[in-house]
Amino acid sequence: MNDILEFDGIELQYGARTILSGIYMKCPVGNIIGILGRNGSGKSSLLKVVFGSLRVPVRSVRVNGQYLAGDYMKKRIIAYLPQEDLIPPNMPLQRALRLFDVDKRHILEYFPEAEPFLSLRSRELSGGYRRIIEAIMILHSKATFCLLDEPFTGVMPVHIEVLQHVLAQAKERKGIILTDHLYRQVLSTADHLYILSDGRTFAVKDPEDLVARGYVHAL
Amino acid sequence: MAAIFTFYQNFLYPSAAVNLYCCYVIIDEGSGWYGLALFWLKVFTIPMLGALFHLSRAERLHFFHNLGYSTHRLYTLTALFDLGIWLLLVIITAQLV
Numbered sequence: 001m002n003d004i005l006e007f008d009g010i011e012l013q014y015g016a017r018t019i020l021s022g023i024y025m026k027c028p029v030g031n032i033i034g035i036l037g038r039n040g041s042g043k044s045s046l047l048k049v050v051f052g053s054l055r056v057p058v059r060s061v062r063v064n065g066q067y068l069a070g071d072y073m074k075k076r077i078i079a080y081l082p083q084e085d086l087i088p089p090n091m092p093l094q095r096a097l098r099l100f101d102v103d104k105r106h107i108l109e110y111f112p113e114a115e116p117f118l119s120l121r122s123r124e125l126s127g128g129y130r131r132i133i134e135a136i137m138i139l140h141s142k143a144t145f146c147l148l149d150e151p152f153t154g155v156m157p158v159h160i161e162v163l164q165h166v167l168a169q170a171k172e173r174k175g176i177i178l179t180d181h182l183y184r185q186v187l188s189t190a191d192h193l194y195i196l197s198d199g200r201t202f203a204v205k206d207p208e209d210l211v212a213r214g215y216v217h218a219l
Numbered sequence: 220m221a222a223i224f225t226f227y228q229n230f231l232y233p234s235a236a237v238n239l240y241c242c243y244v245i246i247d248e249g250s251g252w253y254g255l256a257l258f259w260l261k262v263f264t265i266p267m268l269g270a271l272f273h274l275s276r277a278e279r280l281h282f283f284h285n286l287g288y289s290t291h292r293l294y295t296l297t298a299l300f301d302l303g304i305w306l307l308l309v310i311i312t313a314q315l316v
Contacts (some may be wrong), residue, residue, distance in 0.1 A: 051284070053280070071291075073287055076286075080285060082278065086281055087282060095225070098285070165263075
């Protein structure tokens with residue numbers, strides 16, 4: 001049976017404003033789950049809560065029905081690509097790959113033009129190159145589940161296709177949750193789609209739901 | 220350990236400056252009661268440097284979170300590592316003078 005990541009009961013408030021309240025989502029290995037939502041709807045916060053870097057008073061994150069309690073980051077079951085740069089600016093890419101225990105061949109397999117960049121420091125790369133290398137690195141980490149916050153943003157179209165190919169290959173051994181405002185790319189990549197609105201998740205059965213929920217004016 | 224050392228590099232220069240100052244005081248004044256004062260100076264500067272980093276570059280923590288270190292664990296282990304280096308330097312300096 002494939003591993004399943006599930007989460008619900010997440011409550012997050014900033015002051016009087018409720019960001020997350022009625023959340024339920026599950027992500028089995030072999031699936032890519034897309035999350036769409038307007039700016040400030042809590043997509044990034046949700047991923048951080050599930051990853052464990054944002055502590056909230058109430059949350060239930062489970063793998064195969066087992067509740068993940070306390071500091072579960074050390075188990076490295078879940079990897080997270082943040083919206084911001086992942087690799088510290090002064091760090092050579094090769095060292096980052098070594099720390100993540102990712103063989104550089106995994107990067108070069110999909111992205112051979114990255115060869116000359118691997119000896120550079122993260123800050124010496126353009127934002128788009130850095131983003132795709134970081135995303136591939138996360139997708140080849142040991143974690144069973146990967147949370148990707150805006151993996152397509154800043155990446156040029158030809159590399160988005162490469163990244164979609166990497167995602168399709170990675171999902172055979174991982175469960176992946178991704179969110180991005182490039183919704184056409186999310187629609188074409190994800191197996192299941194949710195929209196985050198008013199702090200709650202709604203399953204998207206039909207792309208028309210995006211219009212109904214006010215995420216896009218027209219498809 | 221490689222992750223802790225990598226994270227420690229964010230504090231390397233200011234931390235080395237404090238360590239060298241402590242060594243200088245021991246060479247100049249002897250190890251006597253200054254040892255305790257220097258210990259508290261070091262203990263005071265470690266959370267100061269950590270707080271400065273956290274306020275200005277907290278987004279860099281995600282890299283280390285992915286390596287299995289929570290924020291609390293990362294800061295605690297790095298502080299102990301820094302204190303260990305300080306202690307080693309102070310002991311070596313005190314034995315030389």
